[in-house]
Amino acid sequence: MALIGTGVLSGMGVVFKTFLETYPWGRVVLRTVGVKPTNGLVTVEYPDVKQQHAERFRYFPFLVYDQTPDNLRCVACRICEQECPPQCIHIIMEKDEQGRPVKNHGRTLPKVFDIDTSVCMSCRICVDVCPFDAIEMDNTYELSSEGRFTEMIYDKQRLLKSDEYFHSIHPEEAAVVDQRLAAKKAKAAPSAPSQPGASPAAPPPAI
Amino acid sequence: MPLSQVWQDLDQLFVHAKQFLLGVLPEPWRPWASMVVTIGVIAAIAPAIMMYLTWIERKLIARMQNRFGPTRVGVYGLAQPLADGLKMLIKEDIVPRGADRLLHTVAPILAVVPAMLVFVITPFGRGMIGADLNVGLLYFFAISSIGSYAIFMGGWASRSKFSMLGAMRAVAQIISYEVPGVLSVVAVIMVTGTLSLTGIVDAQADQWFVFTPWGLVGCLMFFLSGVAEVNRTPFDMPEAESELVGGFHTEYSGMKFALWYMAEFLESFAICAFTVTLFLGGWHGPNIPFGIVAVLLGMIIATGSRLPWPVRVLGAAAMAGALVLWGRQPMPSWIWFFTKTYALIFVLVWFRGTFPRLRVDQLMGLAWKFFLPLALVNIVAAGLWVLIPNPILTWVLSTTILMASAWLLVLANKPAPLARRTYVLAD
Incomplete structure (x- = not known):
């Protein structure tokens, strides 16, 4: 009979040690007996306690603006809209009555910029293809709501977030982006101050 | 009994409280009122015990698996049993098409009633017993074996293959394990010479039976047979969820399902309580203030x-x-009883956290090839214990007999080594 023997008891001992490890007093008991306890409980009680996620953690894109919300980097070129694999981005350029693009801070700008959170798959392709580093990945993840076609569609106002915010959530990535933008500005400044952003540079390398 | 004296003795607190209540009533009503009070207390306590057994089990098993267990409903998840009960009450009661509606309804009730009836003869403390029957032990075995009828009835009435298989497994298992369960108690009856549970507890005032060779073996066998009889892990073949969905209660939902669970938990509690009563000294305990x-x-x-x-x-x-x-009184008897019982409940959960389910042949082999012969040898050992007056000789003799026979049984039950199979076609 394999049942009768010390294996049964030693198995029970292992379980009892695991049981004690989950309590602070149990860890004290184990230490007094001379057993080195490990950290028994690994559960993070989510709504009360939030896990510290890695810096590279990403969930949903947002639009970056510099200084003021009207000074957004996006020029409504619609590259991200076309590259988006699940096609969750919808962009309409701001135009005047004659159908000419409106310019703000020397750049065209989107009138409508919607992203459907329930379709977005967090692939980050929009960030990779954007020539202006205008769209970046956010790390908020509590986006669920009941309004499928209202609250879950993020419009331009809700997508706009400052460059400082980008620095605060992804400092490493933001530093690289800043470097690239500075390099581009230095290159563009002597030649043509008239049309900044009209000639898109090569897509930035993937980070 | 005046009210001022009810509070004096902690050990007899509940007994005196009952006497005070009865003293308020006129004389002819008292026997009836006594019954009503006893029945009412048992009927109220049994579901409460069951509800919090589920909480205790979930908390303990969670800790053994590095989890928290219920924490969201109430402080430390203490309101979880209430929430579960409410959920069960308002759930839809589904009876499968073609099922026997009457038996399907009766079966869970038939399972719960014996489980609660067993509480009548449980000696919870000194003088705290519903009815001190002189055939208490017989009553316990008679009543608790009704549960197997209920399980088979439920499995049969469900008109489902899983239920039927689970029910058949349950009957085979429960009947097998009742034999060593009863035989291991015969030793106790031989030594104490009584079937009354109060008498058995009184006989353990000086020495708990578990501290004798035959008592230790009997205790282990009774407890393990009991675990098997109430279908708990590692003997949970009848409701093996990985094989049979839910076994005999596959087709049950809502309150009927809750009744099955109530029966199971109350029976586990009863098994622990009776192991305490028969072998672990009942409500006796060391004299701690x-x-x-x-x-x-x-x-x-x-x-x-x-x-x-x-x-x-x-x-x-x-x-x-x-x-x-x-503060200066000794620890009350009922606290000792419940402490020991809940310690055994912990052991039950501990088993569940440790052991995987036995195979059918291992399960039956354990009952028929190991427990049954060992229980018979145990009766012999208990007989020697009673007959031989010299304490040293009887200790040596009965220990030797039991250890030798256990060793021989282990040897005899070793499975024959299988010849190495060669697959001709594979070569």
Whole structure:
């Protein structure tokens, strides 16, 4: 009979040690007996306690603006809209009555910029293809709501977030982006101050 | 019994409270009122015990698996059983098409009633017994074996293959394990010479039976057979969820399902309680002053960081009051009984956390090839214990007999080594 023997008891001992490890007093008991306890409980009680996620953690894109919300980097070129694999981005350029693009801070700008959170798959392709580093990945993840076609569609106002915010959530990535933008500005400044952003540079390398 | 004396003796607190209640009534009503009070207390306590057994089980098993267990409903998840009960009550009661509606309804009730009837003869403390039958042990075995009828009835009435298979497994298992279960108690009956549970507990005032060779073997066999009889892990073949969905209760939902669980938990409690009564000294315990327990409990309640502060203050104050009132009295018998019983409940959960389910042949082999012969040898050992007056000789003799026979049985039950299979076609 394999049942009768010390294996049964030693198995029970292992379980009892695991049981004690989950309590602070149990860890004290184990230490007094001379057993080195490990950290028994690994559960993070989510709504009360939030896990510290890695810096590279990403969930949903947002639009970056510099200084003021009207000074957004996006020029409504619609590259991200076309590259988006699940096609969750919808962009309409701001135009005047004659159908000419409106310019703000020397750049065209989107009138409508919607992203459907329930379709977005967090692939980050929009960030990779954007020539202006205008769209970046956010790390908020509590986006669920009941309004499928209202609250879950993020419009331009809700997508706009400052460059400082980008620095605060992804400092490493933001530093690289800043470097690239500075390099581009230095290159563009002597030649043509008239049309900044009209000639898109090569897509930035993937980070 | 005047009210002022009810509070004097902590050990007899509930007995005196009942006497005080009865004393209020006129003389001819008293026997009936006594019955009503006893039945009412048991009927009220049994579901409460069951509900919190589920909480205890979930908490303990979670800790053994590095989890928290229920924490969301109430402090430490303490309201979880209430929420579960409410959920069960408002759930739809589904009876499968073609099922026997009457038997399907009767079966869970038939399972719960015996489980509660067993509480009548459980000696919870000194003088705290519903009915001190002189055939108490016989009553226990007679009543508790009704559960197998209920399980088979439920499985049959469900008109489902899984239920039927589970029910057949259950009947085979329960009947197999009843034999060593009863035979291991025969030793106790031989030594005490009584079937009354009060008599058996009284006989253990000096020495708990578990501290004798035959008592230890009998205790282990009775407890393990009991675990098998109430279909708990590692003997949970009848409801093996990985094979049979839910076994005999596959087709049950809502309150009927809750009744099945109630029966199972009450039976586990009964098995633990009767192991305590028969082998672990019942409500006897070492003479420890109650004050120590009161201080410890007060400290635990006062430092429970998640409890709301009024509870902490009130609990600590209550314990301080108890310390002043009863601090010098010995630990009450009912606290000993419940402490031992819940320790065994912990062992049950511990088994569940440790052991994987037995195979059918291992399960039956354990009952028929190991427990049954060992129980018969155990009766012989108990007989020697009674017959031989010399204590040293009887210790040596019965220990030798039991150890030798256990060793021989292990040897005899070793499976024959299988010849190495060669697959001709594979070569």
